[in-house]
Amino acid sequence: MAKGQTLEELRKNMEEVTLEIFRLCGERIRFAEKIGKIKAEENMPIKDSKVEEELRKEVLRECQKFGLKTDFCNKLLKLLLDESKKVQREVLRSEKHKQ
16 A cells, blocks of 8 residues: 555545646636636637647646656646637637627
8 A cells, every 4th residue: 555545545635636626627717718808808819829839848848747648748738728718719709799
């Protein structure tokens, strides 16, 4: 066993980390909504390849530090980026209907 922890303790720790990940995802989505509102006001496109590429580089650097596999990091980042763009598109549609 890992440092004397029981299976139940390890599962509880994993559950806590998982719930924290989802809390952070909620926070990220709220940021995406705010970004979407700004983009709607400024008539900016949803996709910004330069910003995405810079984030991808930073994420991969951090993943290396944590010993995470590149494939996993790329998949997770793609999921997060896709969801952010979806949220921003919804905000953009909502803002257009207000006008």
